[in-house]
Amino acid sequence: MIKRSTAQDVAKAAGVSPTTVSFVLNNIEGMRISPETRDRVLEAARTLNYHPDSSAQKMARGKTSVIGLVLRQNPEKAYADLFIQDVMQGISSVIRENGYQLLFIPLPPEDKEKSYSKLINERHVDGLIVSGPTEDDYELVEAFNDGAKIVLMGKILGSHIPFIDIDNQKSAEMAVAHLAALGHERIGIITNAPLNFASSKDRLQGYRNVLEKNDLPFDEKLVVLGDRTPESGYLAIQELLKVEPLPSAVFIASDTVALGAMNALYENGIHVPDDMAVVGFDDIALARYVIPPLTTIHLPAYSLGLGAANMLIQQINNDFKESSEIILQTRLIIRESSGRNL
Amino acid sequence: MIKRSTAQDVAKAAGVSPTTVSFVLNNIEGMRISPETRDRVLEAARTLNYHPDSSAQKMARGKTSVIGLVLRQNPEKAYADLFIQDVMQGISSVIRENGYQLLFIPLPPEDKEKSYSKLINERHVDGLIVSGPTEDDYELVEAFNDGAKIVLMGKILGSHIPFIDIDNQKSAEMAVAHLAALGHERIGIITNAPLNFASSKDRLQGYRNVLEKNDLPFDEKLVVLGDRTPESGYLAIQELLKVEPLPSAVFIASDTVALGAMNALYENGIHVPDDMAVVGFDDIALARYVIPPLTTIHLPAYSLGLGAANMLIQQINNDFKESSEIILQTRLIIRESSGRNL
DNA sequence: GCGCTTTGCTAAAACGCTTTAGCAATATAA
DNA sequence: TTATATTGCTAAAGCGTTTTAGCAAAGCGC
Incomplete structure (x- = not known):
């Protein structure tokens, strides 16, 4: 197994400090790096096949760049409901754009052991999209009140958790x-x-x-x-x-x-x-x-996913552009199964 | 936002060192901890709602406890193929048991920028289950030869990557x-x-x-x-x-x-x-x-997922019980769409 | 009362990155 | 020529764990 190369290795190869490597690779503004140094670092990173360790980044930056999609269902059923597929597509599209990754989390309703706060406290995720919450999900409300970043698909009455839903x-x-x-x-x-x-x-x-x-x-x-x-x-x-x-x-x-x-x-x-x-x-x-x-x-499952992901990312960035309560329009699609006038 | 509590906090609350906290919480054998101390730590952890930061654990332990399921398809289509649902169920079941999590990774075939090694080198995952590899996936073979833990669902001719497949x-x-x-x-x-x-x-x-x-x-x-x-x-x-x-x-x-x-x-x-x-x-x-x-x-989609996950975990643990090439049986299910004798 | 083992714990390094503060060298202004 | 600003970089701390090596206190045999 070829050893992974670290920022240290790149630094040594380019004849600079790890600090400089970080500045170059992250394109930090305001940090003056000469074009020659930049090129040398980039070159070294490429030849060493360097990829920053995401865990180390998480530690240093304090964020994970992962968002969780929790399905309030048994794992057996989580994938059975077909409309969730379109939702996932919608989520995926914004998430990729913003450099996040999607963690898939089936969470059975009977799973009562502080699952949400576990998820968030263990820093597996920066935020959560919760699909189909039950009416009385106190733990979720609690997690939100504790500062967790959460967007619901559906809603919980009486809570102030942002949601996107249909009527x-x-x-x-x-x-x-x-x-x-x-x-x-x-x-x-x-x-x-x-x-x-x-x-x-x-x-x-x-x-x-x-x-x-x-x-x-x-x-x-x-x-x-x-x-x-x-x-x-x-x-x-x-x-x-x-x-x-x-x-x-x-x-x-x-x-x-x-x-x-x-x-x-x-x-x-x-x-x-x-x-x-x-x-x-x-x-x-x-x-x-x-x-x-x-x-x-x-x-509009795709839009639902899209909207939820957008809301969540805004919430994570503390950057509230849109309303925190969105209702999407539905419409009747008449095909054959309903037949004609009796 | 209530601050997350750290091992330090627990240590202070219990009047011990972080080392002890770690020993207690991870049930390390051979480390002598008196029952009283153990109880005090446990109690402190509970009242502080302590959950270890997974990134920090990854750093320290050198593993992520996440395995990736990569679907060699466009994100739009990744969820469309319904049989993958059963596969996911199978994977989920073993994964949970072993304390791993599932990261969902749609990887378009045209995405050629060293995606596999990126995934692995960035330490997002400990290992990969790759569904439906194309015939000429050199990068995958390369990643495997570099020591990446990979199991295929399907196979790549001429490679030695373990696979599970049907005929x-x-x-x-x-x-x-x-x-x-x-x-x-x-x-x-x-x-x-x-x-x-x-x-x-x-x-x-x-x-x-x-x-x-x-x-x-x-x-x-x-x-x-x-x-x-x-x-x-x-x-x-x-x-x-x-x-x-x-x-x-x-x-x-x-x-x-x-x-x-x-x-x-x-x-x-x-x-x-x-x-x-x-x-x-x-x-x-x-x-x-x-x-x-x-x-x-x-x-047998469920079994396929189950088998793949098992093989991968064994590979990660360097613990090869089963064969690294498994062919599962299929069978013909006769329903109505094929009709009767002409 | 002396050495030896066992018990129960801790100090400190390590993991690989980011980021703040700062330093030396050079350029510019007065 | 001296003071000041700018450029281009680095040292070192910090993130929250795990883990190795080791230390003090207690127990034990003689």
Whole structure:
């Protein structure tokens, strides 16, 4: 194993001090370095294949240049929810630009041992983007109050943690209103996740609002909980199929869950949209390729990631340009799974 | 912002030296610490909410406890290939157990600026799992020869880098042989990725082998390149539909690509499997939920991730139990998309 | 009471960088 | 010519750990 070369080595090779090496390599302004010296250092660094040790830099500079994306889910499910992929793309794009790296952190909700402060205190990360926080994440609030740099995707009521989110309630209303407008009077719902997630609760509320506005009765039996995976949708829709009388449409508050549900419908010989209209939520990349293509709510996942990363970096730099509470617009994408007027 | 507490602070609070703090907290054997002192240190650490600074530990210990998963793809596509999700799960499970963390590193093939050695030399990571290396990744070989700890998922011919892989050629043979056995005589192929990826090339070779074995002619027009995404499949299948005479079956060497292709078939009113039989590759979680459910080659993605992580950790510890070349078994999963005998 | 071992702890160096303060040499101004 | 500014660099401290070497006190055998 060839030994890594250090700033010392470069300094010696170039006949200067490590200080000068640091100045040259970091392009420090205001430090006068003659062009010849600069070239010599650069040359030495290149021939020695020098790369500064990031840990040493962290120590010296007091920052890590790593930001963490924490997914408040089991590791098994963390990667299952497809919309997170677009989010990651958005985050990646700004992060790279600013010289940060992304650390991926699945953090199961039941993991209660001071995980956030651990993450931050151990200086693994400069800041955190937390996706899908639960409603009662006291530890997160505490960490933020202790000075941790945090941006939420979603929100925690009553906290002052900056967040970027969509209007889940209004978006769900759009989805269900579409179904109602098509003439459906008995509409089921499969939630995206358990109800301790704010997004689930809000989407369910949106569903109820539309029923009320259209004088449709609310039937608890038509509410089934999903849990982010196709599997959960596959199971959930079976529950719905047991209900009498059968709904003619279902709003599934997650495309990923909807994929599983649609398969179960197919297996049961129930045709979408003729026998059962379906509207999803998220507009994952695959939604357009499902058979039949899925009517859904377009959630600007890429922008969500982009915005969150921007907010976080601003926060880290104590440089607040934008508002610390951003709500992004969604829109209804009508494809085939919702069918036509009854 | 409440100041982070350091080992110094704990030492002072417990009335001992930082050395003792370190001994207690790391449970160093052979160092005699009285139970009372130990308790005092532990107590102080708890009340001060002490967490060791990971960078400082890295410096002192010379290791980072982070391993990198590098995806040899554009960041845009890195998350699109769904099978990688299962791989990540497998990796995560061993990594957690061993106290490592996962750093996610999309590394575009065109990114030629010494990226691997940069990663390793900057000490961001202790080791690397490289997914889908291209055939001619000299830099990777060089990094390995320089002592970097690397495990490949896939392989590079002629290098001695440990790898874990499947037999792509044989697996593709299974897929195409299934189609041939059903009576198809004109079978197309959409590759999973461009042909500079070893897996693509091998799968194509498997396809050719079966044609030959069954005395079926090889027609270049029936070979279209996919590129890991549903979009690429959507486009690729249209190429195939222009060919005269039309194939009656197609082997799509990636389920993710197949999803897009199947949608295009649907849009063109071509029924799967009656008008066109389809066999995929990977057996992503969704394959079972596609309509119609996808016949495919089950690739043990989880085990792949698990095995790779294990091999890497052994390599890091210079503790070679298992072989450094592992081939995992695949199997054909027959669902509906391949249909019945013609 | 003398040497020897064991116990329980600590001092100090090391890891590889950044950054502040400052110094010598040269250039400029008066 | 002397005072002052500028240029081009470096010494050394500091970041928060781990770890090696070693020291004082206590215990033990004789």
